[in-house]
Amino acid sequence: MVIIKKLDEWSANLMKTEVEEFAARKDPPELDSDGLYGSQGGAAIMFQMVNQQVDLATESGQGAILARVVSESNRVMRSMQDQWVKVIETEFKKQIDKPEEVAGGLVEYVIALANDQIKSADYAEALLARLEPLVSEKYRVTINERLNDAIDGYLDVAKKCTQTLIDLIFNDLKPATKSLFQPAWYDGIMRQIVETMRDYMTDYQTYLNPSLLDLLIEDLLDAFLVAYLNGLANPPKLKMPAATERIKEDVSVVFSFFATLKPPKELEAYFDIIEKILALLEASKDLVFLSFWSFARVHGPNIAFVEGLMKARGDLDRSAVNEVMDSIKKKIKDEGLTDPPEPTIMKKVAIQNSFARFLNR
Known part of the structure; x- marks a missing residue:
């Protein structure tokens, strides 16, 4: 079919140009009419081609x-989407491995690409709305399935972009997140972490499609909490009560930052996990099981995590930790506590064995 051959040729040429521009990043991306980053009409050109071919077929x-x-x-479209995912992965890897050798502007270009995916999804939706009334039920199903599949693909690439934007932040934050709960942490490193997130978010808030921005904020919050909880999952001995005071300060600083991005009321549910962990760290030896109960009812027993926390408490000696853990294990047995039906954030927390911890120092 001539139509199809044309589509293949055009899309291959378009993709070649776009990928070259993405990798070279000579100039900043263009701004669209909403003041958001976008490519030089890549999405529009692609759908112009598709619409032309569709019109011919309709005739x-x-x-x-x-x-x-x-x-x-x-x-x-699917082939182009797959290529974009690979390009993002390649460029991100270069940025991580050899930052001094890569072209600048990866953040801006990833934002532009994400925005383009949303535009493309919108174009595909418009095309679907235009075609559905034109065909019988027999072909409507195929057209619907294929275009919805393409829309899903665009949204997947957009998600890959926003995830990469978060990964870029946490790549910058690596030295700071590695210091969490280490000696330097007691002097306060959360402001530095927040400033880094704020720097990136200023760009994201200015140039990223608002619906993607909302999703990115959710994922950033999640990524931050997971990084913090991972630090708590594998801590050295914690100085008490200095550690719990510092955690409270950390929460206060980071909560204030996220409150500029999301309604504070919504944030409380996210930070509840840290409140519950604080309760585990602050409870007296005889009352830990009560704090454990309120934690485990929501998140499941997470016994290795809780035991790690107890062992890290500088105010509990080994026999006290054993006593606490016995009372907790009894509580689990008596109450028949199991993991929640829907996994919570604790599912993402990685407990390392002591050898891995030693290697990661």
Whole structure:
């Protein structure tokens, strides 16, 4: 089919140009009419091509031809989406491995690409709305499935972009997150962590599509909490009560930052996990099981994590830790405590054995 051959040629040329521009990053991305970053019309050009071919197929008056053109368009879109995911991964890896050798502007280009994916998804939705009334039920199903599949693909690439934007932040934060709960942490490192997040977020808030920004904020919050909890999952001995005081200060600083991005009321649910862990760290030996109960009811027993916390408490000696853990294990047994039906954030926390911890120092 000539139509399909054309689509393949055009999309390959378009992709080649776009990928070269993305890798070279000579100039900052263009701003669209909303003041957001975008590519030089990549999404618009692609859908102009698709719409032209669809129009030709529509003129044939045959649903089968139209359905085939839509299916082939889906194949082309999917192929471009797969290529973009690989490009993002390659460029991110270069940025991590050899930052001094790569072109600047990766953040801006990833934002532009994310925005383009949303535009493309919108174009695909508009195309679907235009075509559905034109064909019989027999072909409508195919057209619907194929275009919805393409839309999902665009949203997946957008998600890959926002995840990469978060990974770029945490790559910068690596030295700071490694210091969590280490001696330097007691002097306060959370402001530095927050300032780094704020620097990046200023760009994201200015240039990223608002619906993607909302998702990114959720994921950033999640990533921060996981990094913090991972530090708590594998801590050295904690000086008490200095450690719990510092955790409270950390929460206060980071909560204030996220409150500039999200309604404080919504944030409370996210930070509840840290409140519950604080209760485990502050409870007297005889009352730990009560704090454990309120933690485990929501998050499940997480016995290795809790035991790690107890061992890290500088105010409990070994026999006290054993006593506490016995009372906790009894509580689990008596109450028949199991993991929650829906996994919580604790599912993402990685407990390292002591050898791995030694290697990561």
